[in-house]
Amino acid sequence: MAKNLKPSMKKIALETGVAESTVCRILNGQSKLYAEETCKRVMEAAARLKYRPNILVKGILSGKTRTAGVMIPPTATFMSKIIHGIHDELLAANYAMFLSWNDKEIASSDDDTELRIIHQLVDRRVDGIILRPTNDLVSGMYFNEIWERKLPLILVDRDIPEVSTDFIGTDDNASGVYIASKFIELEHHNICTFGVGITVNSFRERVNGFESTLSKDPAIRYTRIVENDLATAEEKLRNMIKQKDHPTAIFCMNDYYAVSAYRIIKEAGLRIPDDVSVFGFADIEHAELMSPPLTTMRQFPYEIGKQAAQLFLKKIESDATLPPVKLRIKPEPVFRQSLSKCNKK
């Protein structure tokens, strides 16, 4: 009977006795060209067969799939919110989103996950890619696969400095400056940073802004604890905090490290903020529930996602090669109870 199994224009054409091109034009809104009677028959058949266009074909023909490849792990709320922003913006523009990621922290040379994912995306002819670099040592290797194909690439949250790509994230440097100024304003003179992963650009920027501000005041004693792994960092902080002249103010590279710092400070029998002030970064949910509630910087992940997707769409829909955009959204301090004026000496 019906030769073709799946609904297609050909099948509609066969059933209605018109040419495929007729079906095509009617279904694509050029019905005014045709006799009302023909249109009706075609539309009716399409509805009856539950016809849906095959976008894969359009993709082949036009080279545009209205699809974005997104490589961001939804492992923390912060990241999920970025994805959320991207998603909403893409959906509004009727784009679909592939989501995939490699959540392994360490870049073992035999792990080709990133490459496999990029190939999955390229082979499906996504129009571009939005990704959050894991750290700047690894990711670079795979970027070639993207650039070689001249696919728009938008980085979020973490920039890769050596490379001129579009980037949407937080103004980390300014944040570091802000927090340092705050510590100075509160008369702290013995200060340290605490965190893991200096190969992550956002952390580096925070530290840079922070240190450059502190260094203006020669009376300040400063120690940087940003190690390659948490255990080492914790060990260092534990040792410092035991000393009589321990730091009175700690800038934690993010709120998770602040949780860790809290524990170390409390174990040493010190109080927050009376003995040690703590400033976090990111404003994760339980920052508010910590005791005392953590003072931290609130970022705008949903907004970052939205902006990233908007830029993505702009890049795609203008054929011209636009110069790379770097957008750093200013975070907002959230003052709670982990910060006070220096009580010491």
Added chain:
Amino acid sequence: MAKNLKPSMKKIALETGVAESTVCRILNGQSKLYAEETCKRVMEAAARLKYRPNILVKGILSGKTRTAGVMIPPTATFMSKIIHGIHDELLAANYAMFLSWNDKEIASSDDDTELRIIHQLVDRRVDGIILRPTNDLVSGMYFNEIWERKLPLILVDRDIPEVSTDFIGTDDNASGVYIASKFIELEHHNICTFGVGITVNSFRERVNGFESTLSKDPAIRYTRIVENDLATAEEKLRNMIKQKDHPTAIFCMNDYYAVSAYRIIKEAGLRIPDDVSVFGFADIEHAELMSPPLTTMRQFPYEIGKQAAQLFLKKIESDATLPPVKLRIKPEPVFRQSLSKCNKK
């Protein structure tokens, strides 16, 4: 010069002076059929042109895109973990994942987001769909679009009872039974539930198991507070808790409602668990940080996701129509400090 802009088999064929079908076979691992020299030339050209196969075409030809449509909002950690499980399993099988969702709670009739998303997926010819129903009133409408095309559909977290589809989730009924038994064991005689959204099947199951167990003991006084909106539910609980004979044990439909219950109990000047015991559901992160730390049921979202994806793959890769699977993973109680023996009377 090179006529075609993008790398393709045709282009490789042109550059190397062989036929397209030759290129095709060599690139698909049938090189032993050919002269070494030819293979080398073709491979070299492919590498030089950075050739990547166009999977869209394979999709058209084979009807298989190695792609899943996933409709789950990564709005809570629980859901992100489900997505994580699905992702890992799909990636291992070299499937790609479209992710999209409608996070509007209320089903306004002019909101066609769900339908639009399903069309996005269908039009891109996904091999099947994994989704978490928002509630059983709404989603049904759109399922037709999926069934009509005989696409495998796997439900996660929330089943839709009237419908015989594959489902992977938590054993909610057994959980309700368990918690009720626990309350009875702790000699509570005045008990209530607290939550929002009885049109959500998982909640209904929890309540069913809970109530059916309680009803075996006629000495127990029981009130169900499961309303259509949070404000109403809170109002009811607030009123109850003020009474002299307030409930001494509350089963919250999930941990978020437990947060709300905690506040109401504390505002009434009562202590947890001395005056009122609270049992949550889901084990969200800050359950542990609440004061007192919340006793709750831990679910296994990552596992749910993995199982869902495995089932998805099984459905797709066997042509036969398998009977629907319903898998309910048993959650695990996590005892912390919000639960105690009844002190009253």
Added chain:
DNA sequence: TTGTAGGCGTTATCAT
């Protein structure tokens, strides 16, 4: 107002 023909990139089939 409608139809025909060719092509997009790949593969399977049937030659040579």
Added chain:
DNA sequence: ATGATAACGCCTACAA
């Protein structure tokens, strides 16, 4: 050991 051809579903020129 290699080529030619048709087909997948859709679209665009170019007829008629």
